[in-house]
Amino acid sequence: MPALASSRAKGRRLSRSTEFQRVYRQGRSKADRYLVVYSFQRDEQNPARPRFGVSVGRKVGNAVVRNRVKRTIREALAELEDKVADGLDYVVLARADAAELVEREGMHGVKNSLRELISAESESDDAR
């Protein structure tokens, strides 16, 4: 199977509303003050590369702010891709104060926050 080079490419994103719903309803979640990470085991037998969805609500700010938050999260995810288990769908939800984190700490702040959330989640996964 030809690897899609980047997690930012179209095929590696969650695209359908039903896919988001599935992750929200059936997945597990972990959160801090700024971000919420949902994850869902898609197919246990045939683990593919993980897929990502980003959701930024209106509470975060106006369109320019939302765009900036979304792009920053995508960049951070692309750099964290190696540390993420295959076969999972992730949704990163930006909470209302997320713009504050992006403005203050930039991409690195978001990356650190995501790394902690994702590893905490996989630990609880192992404990299961």
Add this chain to the structure above:
RNA sequence: UCCGCAAGCCAAUCGGCCGCGGGUGCCACACCAGAAGAGGCCCGGAAGGGCCGCUCCAAGGAGGCAUUCGAGGAAAGUCCGGACACCACAGAGCAAGGGUGGUCGAGUAAAUCGACCCGGCGAAAGCCGAGGGAAAGUGCCACAGAAAAUAACCGCCUAAGCCGUCGCGCCAAAGCAUUCGUGCGGAAGUGUGAUGGCCGGCAAGGGUGAAACGGUGCGGUAAGAGCGCACCAGCGUCACGGUGACGUGACGGCUAGGUAAACCCCGCCCGGUGCAAGAUCAAGUAGGACCGCCGACGCUGCUCGCCGAGGUCCAGGUAGAUCGCAGGGGUCAGAAACCGAAACAGUUCGCAAGAACAGCUGAAAUCACAACACCCCGCCCGUCGCGCCGCGAAGCUCCGGCCGAGCGAAACGAAGGGCAGAUAGAUGGCCGAUCAACGACAGAAUCCGGCUUACAGGCUUGCUAAGGGA
């Protein structure tokens, strides 16, 4: 130079690496899907259906490489208008409801634009105004104030009328005096002056207010008043100027508060919903018609009926997909040309219902859309030209420089590059350099024309007033 005003423009810049979305070209077939071929296996009584790998193809998806394009002046608010789509009515008028409102011109239209008029603000440049009608009618005008529309609290005035008081006259009567002529006298009466009151007159002044029944001055008056006059403002008529809003002048009669984004009257305009409009295709599930090989039941058999499973076709249409949708048009319509006609006569599959193909006419018989190619137009960029500066006696071009800001290409004419189009929604990240030094407001979502609102800093041009210099 500085204060201000107007118009236009920019929206940090440059380089490297990595990345995202669209278009185009090429590669590739290891993945998914598909076409063809031969083969194997499974389910089924059969018709038929399914699965597996192999060979081959390249015309899809995903992928790789290359190339090209990729947020704004407001993309925003969704406030007007138009295109487009569907729905409704399918004629006209009236009514209702909503909108709109100086004039002329531009514009498909607009709560649009330009010029002008009028009013307000400003010293000016200039800015602001939904700016028809208040003598059609109704209503309202807070607080304050006597009063908010046929005004009278303080105030001013007693000219006319009435009632007093006092002074001074006139004077019939009584009375007194008398030279008998008349004189004095004076109640009542009457005249006049002063004064008090009643009945009144007035609207100048004060006070209240956003606004108080035109303003200023002179005359006039008891006091006053358009009562008279002059000028001003307003109204009407006429004349002149202007396409017109309106302006100017003359004359007239002397007065009419404000408010219509209060009701209302007048003129003009107006179906509704919005691209989540809507169109096309279409799994699955349920539905309808038909077929009658198989099974069950009615009936032991045949026929028939019914049920089940199976098959064929059909309609509607969910998930989903595609289009709408990326500047516009031409080549691009034609003899039936959007699902056709004729025929059931061909071939294949099927028990059959039927399906697919072929044949005839024809360039084409699924069409349309899309795409490629070429051409034309529009817009943008840059070129060029207009333009600016210098030199000079003289510059559209003709010698040199600047293209800083901007504009133009209507006609003729030259060559080049470009035109965002996503659908959990692309236009970004990191590093380095520079600055007026960390860069405002802010992110396309059907398109177009406006309006409004937000906004750091900077640039260009023109203008006003003041000061300075020549």
